[in-house]
Amino acid sequence: MAFVHFNGLRSLQISSRGCIFNPGSGHTRSDISNNRCSAVKACIKQPDQKVHLESKLNSVLDSVKWDEKGLAVAIAQNVDSGAILMQGFANREALATTIASKKATFYSRSRSTLWIKGETSLNFINVHDIFLDCDRDSIIYLGKPDGPTCHTGAETCYYTSIFDSLNKPQAEENNLALTTLYSLESTLSRRKEELLAPQQGKPSWTKRLLLDEKLLCSKIREEADEFCRTLEENEDESRTLSEMADVLYHELVLLIHRGLKFEDVLEVLRCRFAQSGIDEKNSRKPKTVK
Amino acid sequence: MAFVHFNGLRSLQISSRGCIFNPGSGHTRSDISNNRCSAVKACIKQPDQKVHLESKLNSVLDSVKWDEKGLAVAIAQNVDSGAILMQGFANREALATTIASKKATFYSRSRSTLWIKGETSLNFINVHDIFLDCDRDSIIYLGKPDGPTCHTGAETCYYTSIFDSLNKPQAEENNLALTTLYSLESTLSRRKEELLAPQQGKPSWTKRLLLDEKLLCSKIREEADEFCRTLEENEDESRTLSEMADVLYHELVLLIHRGLKFEDVLEVLRCRFAQSGIDEKNSRKPKTVK
Numbered sequence: 060m061a062f063v064h065f066n067g068l069r070s071l072q073i074s075s076r077g078c079i080f081n082p083g084s085g086h087t088r089s090d091i092s093n094n095r096c097s098a099v100k101a102c103i104k105q106p107d108q109k110v111h112l113e114s115k116l117n118s119v120l121d122s123v124k125w126d127e128k129g130l131a132v133a134i135a136q137n138v139d140s141g142a143i144l145m146q147g148f149a150n151r152e153a154l155a156t157t158i159a160s161k162k163a164t165f166y167s168r169s170r171s172t173l174w175i176k177g178e179t180s181l182n183f184i185n186v187h188d189i190f191l192d193c194d195r196d197s198i199i200y201l202g203k204p205d206g207p208t209c210h211t212g213a214e215t216c217y218y219t220s221i222f223d224s225l226n227k228p229q230a231e232e233n234n235l236a237l238t239t240l241y242s243l244e245s246t247l248s249r250r251k252e253e254l255l256a257p258q259q260g261k262p263s264w265t266k267r268l269l270l271d272e273k274l275l276c277s278k279i280r281e282e283a284d285e286f287c288r289t290l291e292e293n294e295d296e297s298r299t300l301s302e303m304a305d306v307l308y309h310e311l312v313l314l315i316h317r318g319l320k321f322e323d324v325l326e327v328l329r330c331r332f333a334q335s336g337i338d339e340k341n342s343r344k345p346k347t348v349k
Numbered sequence: 350m351a352f353v354h355f356n357g358l359r360s361l362q363i364s365s366r367g368c369i370f371n372p373g374s375g376h377t378r379s380d381i382s383n384n385r386c387s388a389v390k391a392c393i394k395q396p397d398q399k400v401h402l403e404s405k406l407n408s409v410l411d412s413v414k415w416d417e418k419g420l421a422v423a424i425a426q427n428v429d430s431g432a433i434l435m436q437g438f439a440n441r442e443a444l445a446t447t448i449a450s451k452k453a454t455f456y457s458r459s460r461s462t463l464w465i466k467g468e469t470s471l472n473f474i475n476v477h478d479i480f481l482d483c484d485r486d487s488i489i490y491l492g493k494p495d496g497p498t499c500h501t502g503a504e505t506c507y508y509t510s511i512f513d514s515l516n517k518p519q520a521e522e523n524n525l526a527l528t529t530l531y532s533l534e535s536t537l538s539r540r541k542e543e544l545l546a547p548q549q550g551k552p553s554w555t556k557r558l559l560l561d562e563k564l565l566c567s568k569i570r571e572e573a574d575e576f577c578r579t580l581e582e583n584e585d586e587s588r589t590l591s592e593m594a595d596v597l598y599h600e601l602v603l604l605i606h607r608g609l610k611f612e613d614v615l616e617v618l619r620c621r622f623a624q625s626g627i628d629e630k631n632s633r634k635p636k637t638v639k
Contacts, residue, residue: 112515119514132422132436141431141528146422146487158511188513190526192506193499197436199507199526209483216482217489221448223478224409225402236480236489238431239615243622276577283573283596287566290603299607303600304617306573310593313580317589325529327594332533 120151124196133198135163138187139325144208145216149198161186163200182206247315268312275313282306410441414486423488425453428477429615434498435506439488451476453490472496537605558602565603572596
């Protein structure tokens with residue numbers, strides 16, 4: 060094991076995937092071990108590399124435009140869904156700890172301490188990458204949350220719509236800030252719930268599909284075929300977009316019918332990223348003969 | 350026309366969709382007119398409603414936990430792709446202006462002035478909803494950008510990966526903070542570009558599909574069929590996710606082949622939201638007979 064000594068942190072260790080982590084914290088270390096972030100022992104033999112890495116890390120941390128309090132805005136975003144999970148502030152140590160531990164870490168202004176998101180709830184945000192903005196004073200922690208991010212149990216901290224507050228007197232504060240696909244997914248879920256109380260809600264195409272698996276599957280096949288035909292018959296681009304919207308909607312209904320989330324499909328795709336499509340196909344188990 | 354007078358702003362007008370806008374600014378007003386945000390003239394006859402709305406707006410603005418400088422963090426997010434476009438700060442007037450104009454508006458700390466994003470570049474961010482976090486000190490402007498958000502011409506301001514900076518000595522600062530689907534889309538686009546210089550890059554399944562429309566379409570139909578069969582044959586949920594990942598990947602390849610973006614598909618879906626699926630289907634023009 061080789062550790063890199065570093066300003067203001069305990070010691071840092073370099074992994075084979077380039078991650079640097081802090082072995083001083085048992086918790087953080089075991090989490091990283093779970094992430095299969097194995098150590099590069101070659102560092103022991105290469106003191107120059109240690110110094111080089113320490114220098115690069117300091118250089119990155121120096122390049123951030125910390126404000127007069129030594130802070131920068133840090134936004135945690137779900138790497139799959141794109142949902143903004145929470146926003147806090149990071150100081151130099153919080154950013155260094157996040158780089159090292161790959162757990163989103165903030166500086167609590169009210170408690171004047173470092174704060175690893177999840178240290179109490181165990182709902183850590185596992186950071187896949189960290190981005191600086193063009194002014195280098197705003198940070199994105201792009202990661203996967205272990206569970207709900209908000210202390211209220213909500214998936215994200217953003218569930219109060221100002222437009223709802225202004226327009227709907229009785230609006231409850233449980234309207235998550237959802238982007239288009241997840242807003243549609245949420246609507247489809249509500250249609251499924253309405254089926255449990257048939258007197259509620261209006262008739263809808265989604266409900267018809269949810270109640271009729273044969274119709275749903277025939278529609279998916281039909282829409283996939285029409286999507287392909289926009290290419291085969293060289294139709295307008297707008298037709299391709301429209302047919303893709305059709306097939307995606309019907310596919311989402313099937314996912315909802317099975318109680319699955321689109322975010323989980325994206326996780327499957329993300330896990331395949333590391334290898335080429337050809338290698339990935341070759342590595343699959345043969346499908347069961349039906 | 351009826352205007353509601355409001356602290357610190359000029360006058361506000363209430364639209365039929367509940368939007369409130371500032372008729373003092375010609376530019377902003379014409380933009381809103383373009384958004385078909387028609388005025389509710391009933392306000393003229395209902396002074397109580399005017400007072401009520403002013404009161405509600407003040408109440409919302411009062412509820413924000415402005416910091417000691419009167420600011421809160423404001424994050425602009427693409428309503429379709431979920432991309433974090435930029436982050437700035439809002440004061441009371443900037444938030445009120447955003448509510449009124451539906452153009453993302455910030456307070457520039459360096460220039461000590463209100464700043465409508467796009468006032469120079471014309472790349473406005475058209476705000477669809479605004480969210481407060483659980484602490485009411487962080488704001489999301491969820492909207493659709495008219496063009497690239499960053500002053501550098503980049504789609505978003507976040508294109509500097511810290512992990513790339515640490516691990517790839519020659520990394521260029523053009524690695525946008527992309528979530529899973531858009532990261533995949535970006536990879537597929539690179540494969541398409543590589544086809545222009547066949548000596549570059551390795552063989553890939555994506556390239557084979559891009560070069561063979563017949564294969565691509567047959568794969569989309571095949572994968573859509575396999576996705577349906579996971580329901581019809583009651584396969585494991587993991588099979589449904591895996592098959593959906595397969596079909597989505599192949600559909601993305603077709604979009605890339607046609608030079609289209611997944612974000613544009615989501616825009617189509619968003620524009621359909623306003624009406625029920627049954628109404629939407631009934632409203633479509635008959636397809637051309639082929």
